[in-house]
Amino acid sequence: MTRMLSFVRPALVAAGCALVAAATLPACAALVDPDAPSVLLNNGQVPGVVDKLINRGDYNDALKLIAEGLKSNPHSAQLRFQRCVVYERMGDRDKAINGFEQFIRTYPEIPEAYNNLAGLYSRNGNLVRAEELLVKAVALRPGFALAHMNLGNLYLAKAKNAYNTAIKTGGNKEKLNANIELLNKLLGE
Numbered sequence: 001m002t003r004m005l006s007f008v009r010p011a012l013v014a015a016g017c018a019l020v021a022a023a024t025l026p027a028c029a030a031l032v033d034p035d036a037p038s039v040l041l042n043n044g045q046v047p048g049v050v051d052k053l054i055n056r057g058d059y060n061d062a063l064k065l066i067a068e069g070l071k072s073n074p075h076s077a078q079l080r081f082q083r084c085v086v087y088e089r090m091g092d093r094d095k096a097i098n099g100f101e102q103f104i105r106t107y108p109e110i111p112e113a114y115n116n117l118a119g120l121y122s123r124n125g126n127l128v129r130a131e132e133l134l135v136k137a138v139a140l141r142p143g144f145a146l147a148h149m150n151l152g153n154l155y156l157a158k159a160k161n162a163y164n165t166a167i168k169t170g171g172n173k174e175k176l177n178a179n180i181e182l183l184n185k186l187l188g189e
Contacts, residue, residue: 031043031046031065031068031069031072033045033049034049034053034058034061034065035049035052043069043072043073043076046065046066046068046069046073046076046079047069047076047078047079047082049065050062050065050066050069050079050082051082053065054082054085054086054089057089059086059089059090062082062086063083063086066079066082066083066086070083077103077106077107077110080099080103080106080107081103081110081112081113083099084096084099084100084103084113084116085116087099088116088120093120093123093124096116096120097117097120097121097124100113100116100117100120101117104117109140110140111136111137111138111140111141111144111147112137114133114134114136114137114140114147115133115134115137115144115146115147115150117133118130118131118133118134118137118147118150118154119150121133122150122154122157127154127157127158127161130154131151131154131158134147134150134151134154135151138151153187156183156186156187157187159179159183160180160183160184160187163176163179163180163183164176164180
């Protein structure tokens with residue numbers, strides 16, 4: 001009987017190791033650094049590599065790595081946020097807006113998402129929604145300087161719109177155009 005157990009035990013250990021390896025290999029093999037395919041990444045390393053890919057404009061590789069990262073870490077707020085950023089950088093505003101809207105429903109405590117979403121709405125001309133989002137961002141983090149700056153720029157854009165409306169409705173064109181010119185300088189236009 002001892003002899004039989006000595007054969008069974010190694011066989012069971014080998015079978016167990018094979019099962020563990022088979023179960024973990026696809027997840028590990030998929031999380032590789034695109035710059036160094038022989039380097040396996042853990043969940044904590046993926047967002048840093050994704051940032052690197054985004055910064056150099058490798059959006060398709062970034063999306064692939066995000067998708068693989070979300071398979072092994074489906075609740076990663078950072079990867080979900082980065083996916084929205086990639087869509088934004090690729091110029092797919094609809095996917096970026098939908099992604100950020102879903103993100104703030106899932107993670108309402110993260111002010112950066114409100115700030116980024118506000119930028120998308122602002123570029124689409126929806127200054128009212130952009131303002132709501134920026135007000136929420138600064139309420140969540142009063143020291144969020146970028147959101148405060150964006151809110152200030154939004155107010156300047158709204159002032160410019162008001163001056164243009166005043167011109168159309170018969171206001172003093174010379175004075176209003178001077179104000180618009182000042183706003184354009186402030187806005188970098």
